[in-house]
Amino acid sequence: MARVTLDNISHSYHANPSRDADYVLKNINLSWIDGGAYALLGPSGCGKSTLLNIVSGLLIPTKGQVRFDENDVTRFPPEQRNIAQVFQFPVIYDTLTVFDNLAFPLRNLGLPENSILKRVTEIATMLELESDLSRRSASLAADKKQKISMGRGLVREDVNIIMFDEPLTVIDPELKWKLRSKLKELHQEIKVTMVYVTHDQTEALTFADQVVVMQDGEVIQVGKPEDLFERPLHTFVGHFIGSPGMNILPCDVKDNIALFFGYKLQLEGPILKSTGHCEIGIRPEFIRFGTEGIPAIVQRASDIGQHTLVQTVVNNITVNVIIKGPPPDPGAEVQLCFDPAKTRLYIDRRIATERLQ
Amino acid sequence: MKTQNQRAWIFVLPVLLLVAFNALIPLMTVINYSVQETFGNNQFFWAGLRWFEDILRSERFHAALGRQVLFTITILLIEIPLGVIIALSMPRQGIGVSLCLVLMALPLLIPWNVVGAMWNIFTLPQIGLLGWVMNSLLGISYNMTVSPVAAWITIIVMDVWHWTSLVVLLAYAGLISIPEAYYQAARIDGASNWAVFRYIQLPKMKKVLTIAILLRFMDSFNIYTEPFVLTGGGPGNSTTLLSIDLVKVALGQFDLGPAAAMSLIYFVITLAVSWLFYTLMAKDEQ
Numbered sequence: 001m002a003r004v005t006l007d008n009i010s011h012s013y014h015a016n017p018s019r020d021a022d023y024v025l026k027n028i029n030l031s032w033i034d035g036g037a038y039a040l041l042g043p044s045g046c047g048k049s050t051l052l053n054i055v056s057g058l059l060i061p062t063k064g065q066v067r068f069d070e071n072d073v074t075r076f077p078p079e080q081r082n083i084a085q086v087f088q089f090p091v092i093y094d095t096l097t098v099f100d101n102l103a104f105p106l107r108n109l110g111l112p113e114n115s116i117l118k119r120v121t122e123i124a125t126m127l128e129l130e131s132d133l134s135r136r137s138a139s140l141a142a143d144k145k146q147k148i149s150m151g152r153g154l155v156r157e158d159v160n161i162i163m164f165d166e167p168l169t170v171i172d173p174e175l176k177w178k179l180r181s182k183l184k185e186l187h188q189e190i191k192v193t194m195v196y197v198t199h200d201q202t203e204a205l206t207f208a209d210q211v212v213v214m215q216d217g218e219v220i221q222v223g224k225p226e227d228l229f230e231r232p233l234h235t236f237v238g239h240f241i242g243s244p245g246m247n248i249l250p251c252d253v254k255d256n257i258a259l260f261f262g263y264k265l266q267l268e269g270p271i272l273k274s275t276g277h278c279e280i281g282i283r284p285e286f287i288r289f290g291t292e293g294i295p296a297i298v299q300r301a302s303d304i305g306q307h308t309l310v311q312t313v314v315n316n317i318t319v320n321v322i323i324k325g326p327p328p329d330p331g332a333e334v335q336l337c338f339d340p341a342k343t344r345l346y347i348d349r350r351i352a353t354e355r356l357q
Numbered sequence: 358m359k360t361q362n363q364r365a366w367i368f369v370l371p372v373l374l375l376v377a378f379n380a381l382i383p384l385m386t387v388i389n390y391s392v393q394e395t396f397g398n399n400q401f402f403w404a405g406l407r408w409f410e411d412i413l414r415s416e417r418f419h420a421a422l423g424r425q426v427l428f429t430i431t432i433l434l435i436e437i438p439l440g441v442i443i444a445l446s447m448p449r450q451g452i453g454v455s456l457c458l459v460l461m462a463l464p465l466l467i468p469w470n471v472v473g474a475m476w477n478i479f480t481l482p483q484i485g486l487l488g489w490v491m492n493s494l495l496g497i498s499y500n501m502t503v504s505p506v507a508a509w510i511t512i513i514v515m516d517v518w519h520w521t522s523l524v525v526l527l528a529y530a531g532l533i534s535i536p537e538a539y540y541q542a543a544r545i546d547g548a549s550n551w552a553v554f555r556y557i558q559l560p561k562m563k564k565v566l567t568i569a570i571l572l573r574f575m576d577s578f579n580i581y582t583e584p585f586v587l588t589g590g591g592p593g594n595s596t597t598l599l600s601i602d603l604v605k606v607a608l609g610q611f612d613l614g615p616a617a618a619m620s621l622i623y624f625v626i627t628l629a630v631s632w633l634f635y636t637l638m639a640k641d642e643q
Contacts, residue, residue, distance in 0.1 A: 058541050079547040091542040093556040104556070108547040152546060 002068040002160045004032040004055065004193060009064035011050055017062060024050050025061070025217045032161070035191040037184075039208035041198060043240070047217040048197045052163050055195070056085045068160050084153025084162045088169045090145035094138040098129060101137050102151045109156070123155045126186060143175045150183070154190065161193040168203065180206060201241050213237050229283075230342075235349045238281045244309065244320050247287070249280040251345070258345050261315050263294045266340035269356040276347040284309065284320040286342035289328070293335035301327035312336065390617035408618035418619065420594070421602040428598055429577045432516045436573060437566065439517065440524025444532055445558070447525070461522040473586025476515045501588060505595035512584045512596055519583065520573060527569045531562035567638045571631060578627050599623055
């Protein structure tokens with residue numbers, strides 16, 4: 001059990017990185033408290049798996065330091081870090097039984113058989129694998145195999161951190177949420193720091209207390225799921241999280257007033273700076289149809305469960321609106337009202353308004 | 358619809374003809390010979406199962422079979438572990454891969470009788486490199502035309518040199534198909550090198566190794582060309598393996614009946630062992 005600190009981590013797969021573009025990770029600073037549930041969220045190729053491998057010791061970063069509590073473990077091999085990692089595809093020792101698979105890390109430590117038996121039984125009960133213990137693991141279905149890989153991670157006592165690298169990729173949809181809630185339950189039960197890497201926002205937002213959003217090797221925002229949704233600090237986060245994502249609309253700033261095609265917009269708070277490329281960000285959930293707003297034309301509407309997603313256009317710019325109740329007909333003229341508290345200005349993709357309390 | 362089904366025969370016919378001429382008809386001829394006796398002039402007399410009884414009781418056959426089994430077991434015991442060890446130590450990436458693969462493939466590309474001839478010259482006591490080094494440089498008496506032990510060592514070393522590459526290539530193919538995640542997981546689980554080999558590499562190589570063992574068993578059990586060119590079965594009968602003995606009976610003595618019976622017994626042994634082996638391995642798979 002330890003607090004994990006990533007201090008100025010940069011990594012390049014080139015032997016002699018010279019340019020910024022050579023780095024797949026750029027100046028990552030993160031701190032994970034003991035027992036937390038974290039998610040690394042980002043599109044494929046953003047560096048999240050590389051970061052994971054640096055924490056587990058499979059990779060040594062080009063620059064920076066990894067610390068478990070106060071100990072510098074940057075150059076420690078994985079076996080000395082007492083960590084666990086679950087991979088995208090279930091990694092199991094085919095020829096061994098489920099029991100022997102779970103016992104494998106303990107036997108490598110040379111523990112006595114009776115304490116292995118006790119610990120394995122305990123973990124198997126937790127994962128609901130008791131009835132399969134004597135079966136050969138090769139014969140099991142993908143979700144059980146993935147449970148075994150999780151179990152191998154959990155079986156060592158005092159594991160510093162357990163990392164999951166898109167563990168549900170090969171699991172059937174209906175088992176996905178089952179395994180996901182199992183994971184959440186396990187986390188509450190054993191209170192080990194867990195880091196979950198995924199490109200699926202639902203998985204990240206449901207699992208984690210804190211989500212780290214990454215893009216192009218950089219951490220864009222770290223926050224609670226509701227913060228990421230409510231107040232994205234970067235247009236990428238706004239766009240990436242939510243379905244559909246945030247509306248990112250072109251705008252001009254004149255005399256500290258944001259204008260969208262000449263219409264004055266009220267923002268959440270004062271504008272912090274005014275030079276650069278300006279955009280307005282507002283989630284479809286926070287726009288409604290009113291009588292005094294920006295005129296728009298309805299293009300199409302689609303049913304997304306309890307709500308309706310209405311696509312409208314303002315001067316050829318698409319604005320998504322999510323409403324309750326029956327949608328207007330395509331071609332209808334509507335007026336869009338933006339909720340001022342949820343309307344934010346982004347300059348050069350970063351947030352440029354201050355929230356008023 | 359029936360006429361359409363019949364048309365399929367046209368497509369199968371070439372293969373059937375080919376198999377008939379290179380396998381079925383010769384096999385039928387052999388079966389035919391094995392139950393008859395001939396004194397030349399194309400005259401044949403019914404002999405029943407006499408040749409089979411004779412062969413199975415013959416000490417000469419027992420001796421040849423014994424030598425054959427010894428040879429096959431020895432080369433399997435050397436080539437399979439050695440092939441696996443070489444495959445494990447080969448590089449997984451970089452320029453070394455192609456270099457190793459080409460080097461490994463070389464012995465396999467040499468025609469069998471050339472292999473025999475090469476080793477024959479290589480081991481000549483006066484002018485062969487190996488023979489000269491052993492006799493003149495190291496002072497170890499080594500002459501495979503005189504010493505049965507030397508002859509045995511030579512044919513075994515030759516077979517190992519010739520065929521270990523096949524095991525290496527198959528094992529290597531098995532090894533590189535193991536995803537990197539397995540090695541990473543094993544490192545995280547704190548597995549030793551031996552545990553990685555025992556629980557990851559060996560199980561993943563099992564299928565290709567089954568094929569390797571099967572191929573090496575069949576090929577070594579039927580080996581003829583290389584030892585024939587190298588030792589001709591000598592000195593004495595010390596390296597007369599089954600196939601060499603069979604040719605001696607059939608072409609040297611022109612005893613068609615006994616030779617045919619011997620080939621059938623030989624064939625059945627090879628088939629039975631291969632089948633048994635394969636069934637056991639396949640059963641273990643489940």
